[in-house]
Amino acid sequence: MDSATSPRSFEVSLNPAAATDEERAAAMAAPAFGQVFTDHLARITWTQADGWHDRRIEPMRDLALHPGATILHYGQQAFEGLKVYTHADGSLWLFRPQANAARLAASAARMALPAVPEEDFLAAIDALVNADRAWVPTAPESSLYLRPLLIGTEPTLNVRASHEVEFLVMACPVGAYFPDGVKPVSIWVAQGYHRAGPGGTGTAKSAGNYAASLLPQQQAQDNGCQQVLFLDAREDKYIEELGGMNVFAVRRDGSVLTPRLTGTILEGVTRSSVITLLQESGREVVERDVTLEELRAGIETGEVAEVFACGTAAVVTPLGSLKSPDFDVVVGDGSAGPVTMGIRQTLTDIYYGRAEDTHGWMRRVG
Structure with missing residues (x-):
């Protein structure tokens, strides 16, 4: 050796x-x-x-x-x-x-x-x-x-x-997370299960949080969905995150809404980068509590035009539909929206050196 x-x-x-x-x-x-x-x-x-x-x-x-x-x-x-x-x-x-x-x-x-x-x-x-x-x-x-x-x-x-x-x-x-092109994914709202509770380990990137997400993820697949959306454990009404990604909603006026960090949501590196880039592009980004009812109603009325999730593995993923035992709603026309695809392109251009790194985010290896 x-x-x-x-x-x-x-x-x-x-x-x-x-x-x-x-x-x-x-x-x-x-x-x-x-x-x-x-x-x-x-x-x-x-x-x-x-x-x-x-x-x-x-x-x-x-x-x-x-x-x-x-x-x-x-x-x-x-x-x-x-x-x-x-x-x-x-x-x-x-x-x-x-x-x-x-x-x-x-x-x-x-x-x-x-x-x-x-x-x-x-x-x-x-x-x-x-x-x-x-x-x-x-x-x-x-x-x-x-x-x-x-x-x-x-x-x-x-x-x-x-x-x-x-x-x-x-x-x-x-390889590329979407080898055949970026495709919207369907989301199941977790029923009876929560990823983390107040005072727990939700803000830590630790195995137990992911173990807690596996049965609800199986529940999502059993209902024809690809990912699961978790609600808060205290009131079971506020959206938090997917199994491994943070969530954003793009409103009709161009502003963007995302759940605030409460101690039960993982503070994603991609999440904070997305917020910075959206704000620099002139969009208002609001971090606050968002109820499932507000998100569902916004999708149905068109007030919410796009929904996407972000994380290291998939970068930015468009969400095409939201489903529970009580509703099944399609986001927009079910395709990836321009804000979603625009922020995804901006990030990947920085990753691969196709765009200037104005923030000094990239570090050369070795």
């Missing part, structure tokens, strides 16, 4: 079973989201006694966890998602990775995990991408998806914060 020290103090152990050029090309031909993994992962260990240490790049392989590890019993975990984009000159770029580092630190605080310093967060990504550079796709609208992950690994059944933690970064090449 070849071994070397990276310029950023990551010990690099190369994978002796790394994919051949032919195997990698076949795996990257049409990769489904999150199904194909690169040859390596970045890893840093934390212990209560020594803090963060042992920074390394190692072969992608199964983790060795004690059956009593806290992640397996008490769900002490937090994660992030961001992408590496290839520009026309072949350079590799990240979109607002400092914001992801800050959000992981906030999630870690809520989950009683140690915060990963921003410099370690960024250095781990640089080291991994440098090791697996050949896995970064170059096809249009493709990218290398990164999944930073924090898990409690101490073998103990005591109900307390883990004294041993691992920080991992893994990578997956992904």
Whole structure:
């Protein structure tokens, strides 16, 4: 096994079973989201006694966890998602990775995990991408998806914060989210289930919130819908977010409405970017509580002309219909609207270097 020290103090152990050029090309031909993994992962260990240490790049392989590890019993975990984009000159770029580092630190605080310093967060990504550079796709609208992950690994059944933690970064090449063109998705309003409650972990990007969304997502699919919309847990009347995306409504007068952050809604990096870009384009963006009834009635009367969701994976996704046991309404004519597609184009142009990055959001990898 070849071994070397990276310029950023990551010990690099190369994978002796790394994919051949032919195997990698076949795996990257049409990769489904999150199904194909690169040859390596970045890893840093934390212990209560020594803090963060042992920074390394190692072969992608199964983790060795004690059956009593806290992640397996008490769900002490937090994660992030961001992408590496290839520009026309072949350079590799990240979109607002400092914001992801800050959000992981906030999630870690809520989950009683140690915060990963921003410099370690960024250095781990640089080291991994440098090791697996050949896995970064170059096809249009493709990218290398990164999944930073924090898990409690101490073998103990005591109900307390883990004294041993691992920080991992893994990578997956992904193709265009909509390979056949952007298509509106149908939305089911969750019935009897909520993603998170007041004082809970809704503002953290943690596994439990997503686990709570899986049964309602299955409910959505059983009712012919592709995604689920969650309402608030206190009154069951205010819209919050989809299973993994924030929601926006474009009104007939051109203004845009989105639920305010209440502590039960994840503060999306794409969400804040969308708000900034919409405001710069001259649109009023209002962040406030929005009832399901207001949204439904607005769609029916045409007061709400477009509805879209946003997140790292799909960027901006048009919502074509909204459904519950009591109603089934189509947004506009059911197609993707101009505001939705315009903001999606603006964002992707920044990602891929086709437009000037006036905010300094992009960071070159390595």
